[in-house]
Amino acid sequence: MAEIEFPFPFPEHLDLIMPEMILASMGLVVLMMSVFISKGRQQVVAWTSIATCIAVAYSVMSVSGQDVTMTFYGYFELDAFATYAKLLMLLATVLAMFLSLNYIKDVENVGEYYTLMLFSLLGMMLMVSATNFVIMYLGLELMALCIYVLVAYQRDVIRSTEAALKYFILGALSSCMLLYGISFLYGSTGSFMYVEMGEVIAASGDDARLAVLTGMLFVLAGLAFKVSVAPFHMWTPDAYEGAPTPVTAFMSVVPKVAGLIVFIRILVDVLPGLQEEYTTLLIFLAVLSMAVGNIAAIAQRNIKRMLAYSTIGHIGFILLGMIAGTSAGYSGILIYMTIYLFMTMGVFGIIIMMRRDDIQGELLDDFAGLAKVRPGYALAMGLLMFSMAGIPFLGGFWAKYVVFIAVIEQGHIILATLGVLFSAIGAFYYIRIIKYMYFDEERVAFNFGKGLPLQFTVVASTLIIVAVGLYPEPVMEICRTAVIGLL
């Protein structure tokens, strides 16, 4: 029997991609399980998915930290940066699945829901490990397609369908912009590999400048769409509002982490020669995002829409870390995302608890008088809101602190001043929730959602936010080591 001949030598260090392989195969297993397991016992599917994520996290930790970080001829990289991002995304996915347990129940095809989550996670894990535009784009599309479907998951709810359609059309448009930009960059450099492209761009003269700048503009715009940076944020409020709440929680953290990691990699590897140009662009985007996010949130009556604008605002603050362009800035982004993850999961957990049979519990008014009926959860929500507003002794304060100190180190004091002023404006709508909970009288009877995983998510997130607020050093240390070697 003739040996199979590979056109290339067999790729070495395939163990680095082990977590993705486990995830892909388990995604298929979960899909098949849902077909064969009877309808009453579909929770098994959910728990299998959660176990998968934990196993994948374990395998990420066990294969990372080696001397070799590249595999597939340098197309796939598992460095400390990607490892941390993957663990963050896995954690967020597990928490989002905890939130889903009670919410996505009694509907057909529960299995599909979890399969889609797993596959979108797979896409994002590829994105953060990609060292070239092709793999990155494949991962991005896998993620996006799964999330479009997840948003439309309650297909008999008009709001959900409408949101998915809007998200799909704008998402497709942004993918086109991204591809268009990539084609410009490819045309000017003759490569898809980040680092090679970066070297060519840095060495290129003025005659290639226009094409490269055009490419950069479109690539950054496409990515800005995905992480909902103003002025490319239009889809965010609709998609957030229409999606099932656990999906909203999922998509407000995990794709943002993946998108930001790709964003950082492209800035660091592909565009180091254009730092001056992209910094100007990022300053514009950051100020606009902080302004739009924090000001438009004030006018919202629905808490999910409000949180959508709040995400836009937070992304604006996160962009400050990129403007700094130093390892302090990039580790600041990781710290910010870590703290943001817990705040978001905790808040969405409480929103899910507020759902009653007939009321969604999504209007700000629905929170009126919560403190009298459920003082514990009102306290948790209050702490999370103060944290989002960036008030110390809570984690959110340090999240803002690390990005502000990073831009100030680079001398952008006016930008930082604008940032803190917008954050002070933003504090208004966060503490308004506290006003509803503590100062107003109860309007409708509460019938609080139960479920141990849900309660665990809320309580654990709140405790972590308080703990990080009081002693942020461990998180800061981990994030600092994660960006060593990035620059």
Next chain:
Amino acid sequence: MDLHNVLDFPILSLAIFLPTFGALVIWLFIKDEHAIRWAALATSVATFLVTLPLIFNFDTSTSHMQFEEFHEWIPAFNINYQLGVDGISMPFILLTSLLIIICIVSAWKCIQTRIKEYMISFLILETTLIGVFSAMDAMLFYFFWEALLIPMYLMIGIWGGKNRVYATLKFFLYTLVGSVLMLIALLAMYFEAGETFSMLAFMDYPFNFQWQFWIFLAFFIAFAVKVPMWPVHTWLPDAHTEAPTAGSVILAGVLLKMGAYGYLRFSLPMLPDASQYFAPMMIGLSLVAIVYISLVAMMQRDMKRLIAYSSIAHMGFVTLGTFVFTVQGLEGAVINMISHGFVAAALFLCVGVMYDRLHTREISDYGGVVNVMPVFAAIMLFFSMANVALPGTSAFIGEIMVLLGTFAADVDTLPVSAKWIAIAATISVVLSACYTLWMYKRVVMGDLVKDTVRSMGDVSKREFMMFVPLILLTLWVGFYPVPVLDVLHATIENLVEQSTTSKLDAAAALLLEHAPAVHAGTH
């Protein structure tokens, strides 16, 4: 690191965290409402007792920080848990721990809803206040400074009056906008002064004039909102009016001092040249507060609003004394703050006593209270006189020292002689007599014409007890201020030295030191 702590015991940490510990115990273990009140009282008394050794072991001969503590907190940013007090901050810690006891006693009967949350808020507030006055690391200071907004926001919002939501949002946003600018200033100073947040290092580092200029403005906004100075004072009357009695007491008694403390701790020693440069503006704003706000106070119909405006006017004296850079002026400013802590707190308590009986704060709803509440009338008369700065009360010592300090001041940047400023400030003594005594006349004196007033009973034993320490302290500082002045003297002399020694020469020298290196690099 050489720590200056005669007690060899982390007494400041204990004072900071004992209230939080008490709050946690109340939160987790105590259900019965009566037990909650007693537990809160016990915690606050214990905290007061813990702070007492600060006076008895205080070394009045040095301006050095005392009772110091130092632990690493966030080494990545060189943020440390660094505590210490000097003559300026020590009295405020005592004032805080004393007033918190009085606040808890005053809320004994009148707060009936959510008593648990109320007591917890107060104890957490105590932690943040003592933290602000003992922090020696700028980020730690900022940490407590901002964290304080949380309990205060809840306190006004939950237990406040009719218009409480508006008042508390206004309070929160005003102070937040002010203090985020301070954060930016602190972060900028961190890099300029060589990656440290130590307040002592900031005092030593020679910032050049441009740095001082901008940092002063950022601090000015943060502290001016807290003091509050005209024209950013408008949150105070609303917050005072709507806050529950104890909230007003702690607001007037301690919170307002944080702004003035900020000037003494940050602006003057760290930015001496900018302080001199901006002195005319600061003195001008102080005069506006003293004269204009006194006139506004006269026209108020609500007693709490009137006392709130009177607080702004008195704080004008404090900022005036601060920015004349004389030992007398600064000592007067601090004594004025302490005295105002007793007097304004007591006046708010007086209004609270009447409010508990008739549930109105309108001056016109009262009249002839003396006929039914003679003891109360005497107490209120005493504190009204103290508010007017009658000799023999603590306020007199404070105001006379500020005025003398202003007369003697020699500030180069002033367009007019300091004498004229002192004369203008003296007008307020007349004005404060007008509004305080006129209010007293309308509320307490006269015949009983209103049936509602007829039903008021005199102060209870509990209510009387909360006035006693304030009366004694007001008289003590009024007649024999020497012990307080002793505590202040060394620190204030050092502060005057710091604030009148220009940093610009050192800054220029530092620039020259770096310049040859840059020059060599270009070749």
